[in-house]
Amino acid sequence: MDALRGNDPTRLGPYVLQARLGAGGMGQVYLGRSPGGRLVALKVIRDEITEHPEALVRFRREVETARAVRSAYTANLIDASLDEAPYWLATEYVQGPTLSSAVAERGPLPAETCRGLFAALAEGLAAVHACGVTHRDLKPQNVILSQRGPQLIDFGIARGAEQTAVTEDGAAGPGTPGFTAPEVLMRNEVGPAADVFALGATVAYAATGRPPFGTGPAASVGYRAVYEPIDLAGVEEGLAGLVQACVAKDPAARPSLAQVIERCAVSGALVGDVHYAALAGTGAVPQPAAAPAPGGAPVPAVPAAAPPGRAVGDTGPTASPVDGSAKGGGASSEPPKRIEQTAPSVTYWNADPHDEWAGGRCNIPSEEVNQHFQFSVPRDAAEIASGKVKIGMRLKPDGARPGERYYATAVVKPPHDQSVAEAEESGMGLIENRALGHTSELVDLNAEGDAQDRPWVEFTYPDDFGTDAQGGSSSDARPLRDDPGDWTVMFMHVTSPKDYRTVVCTGFTVPE
Incomplete structure (x- = not known):
């Protein structure tokens, strides 16, 4: 969470903006407060693409998807403005770190915690699929570890079986390299099995702390996802076997979400897992940090010969x-x-x-x-x-x-x-x-x-x-x-x- 900047709006519709939550390809996400004090996450489409028809199609589709998908595993849609710029949508504010940031800061999750996460996310995806929608971009950045359980976010490129992909510039691509199934990369075949592949890759990241198919240019990572095995070095054998089944190159060979849940054989709620509870955290909503100094990540001390400024x-x-x-x-x-x-x-x-x-x-x-x-x-x-x-x-x-x-x-x-x-x-x-x-x-x-x-x-x-x-x-x-x-x-x-x-x-x- 970061402080608002000078060029940020102070209000969107009835919501007073409190802080920046993050940014994405479509725009900026803010923490907002309703007149009655309810906290919401407001996603605002960037000004420079408001005149781009394909981008607006994608944004409207995201609103429609968020309205259709209502489950305990997703942040429910509260409000939206689609008639004129600025275009925005408001969802429930879900407090907690993303799986990506939690693993980056605390390291890989224990095998039992991974099984609980596996089962919970599978149940969440099943609820999404029951609404006739596939997520299409499940990855560690799109999973929030909340105190009520993991939440799936960002349905920007989700779509139903009857919808066609938006492929023009300014709209969504085929997903995220390393988490996108081979059939999507090769033939743009999107279905529930592709979400199962992304689920397996996401749990692999949680268990290893490493990108499931390595790093590098998108084309190289995609090639490895299509033709090479996933990185599961050091993962407990039973968990590794289930991940491997989920990321089978042939979508017909992957287990169903019900089979994933059965094979996880969890015996308690994930929120009761000590390691998960430590990651999800407790307490009041964090306050926005002071505005950061310009620039990127911290750098080591400047040597004496460094150029000034x-x-x-x-x-x-x-x-x-x-x-x-x-x-x-x-x-x-x-x-x-x-x-x-x-x-x-x-x-x-x-x-x-x-x-x-x-x-x-x-x-x-x-x-x-x-x-x-x-x-x-x-x-x-x-x-x-x-x-x-x-x-x-x-x-x-x-x-x-x-x-x-x-x-x-x-x-x-x-x-x-x-x-x-x-x-x-x-x-x-x-x-x-x-x-x-x-x-x-x-x-x-x-x-x-x-x-x-x-x-x-x-x-x-x-x-x-x-x-x-x-x-x-x-x-x-x-x-x-x-x-x-x-x-x-x-x-x-x-x-x-x-x-x-x-x-x-x-x-x-x-x-x-």
Whole structure:
């Protein structure tokens, strides 16, 4: 929960807004209070997509679904405004952490707690299916661990058997990589069995604390979900067997929800489980935190040589030393000017520390960690407003390996695939950017300066950034002012134009 910001509304319909609860692809979620004092969760569609017909279809469908699905396992719809902007819906406010945040903070759940969660979520999904609806996006971020039991939230891409998928830009995709069933990814076949797959993957995350099919680009995670086994290393045998049955590649081979409940063989209510009760918590509704300082996740102490006015950090204490090579090949002796995009990029940084998917950090972890790598990104509002920002990196002096090369590049990714003006002109609205981003030229960080007093290598955005494509074509970087929002910054260890690994992912916010 976070404090309201200066550009947030103070009231929606009869509800007085109290705080920010999070954000998603469609818009912002607020904590609101009714005239009589009832707390509600208000989801508001983003202003920039209110004119996008497909997005409005999805939002209206979410309201219809929430109205149809009324059970002890979902937050019931209370109110909605669909006639004119701002469009919003209000549901019961359910207090408690998401399964995702609980596991991230407290670690994997014990096997018996997982069985209780398994059975409770299966019962909840059965109630949803009884209403003629499939959820389509069950994942740890969409499960709230409340004091009355787990609650299913976010029916933004749920649909009934008679409905067709919304596939235009601005609407929902096929779900979340790692939790979406193979038949949905391959043939867009959506049914109750796909929710069973997502249930198994969700419990696998709860039992291991790890993404069920690993991390990386969405296409890679989806490929593993279709063709490779789920990660169940260390999971108790009986629980692992039930998860494996639920994530069978063939939907016909998966158990029914009734069979899942039977195999869990729970003997008591989940809310009576000591471990679950500790996660769900007790007490009064938490108060919103003070407005956070601009920027992303906390960073380590700034070294003496750090550039002033910017956030600076290491990549963490668990890395291997720099060795001049990366997974997948050795350092190139003739490096390219810039790297080339090889697949859609679905890595994004989100400034909101309470966003349920990114949470004040990048949604996909770095692929390679290096304890000697340091970086700097802009945090000063005046610098960002000037339209020219400094992006810096270096290897610590103690990471020097004489004679070895360590090529690196900085990548700056705008939040949308077009500028605001271009999106308005096209009439399609703002669309999430799936390009790699604009890159700096490569630099050998092991060759910069004296090993005992290595300077920072700084680039100025947009002047020193561009995009190189296959065939040698290139384009300039987009100005900051053209696309307000959360910009992603990635630092890459490069071994060839098409072989590179993310060492650091962070970002900065360009205000409207």
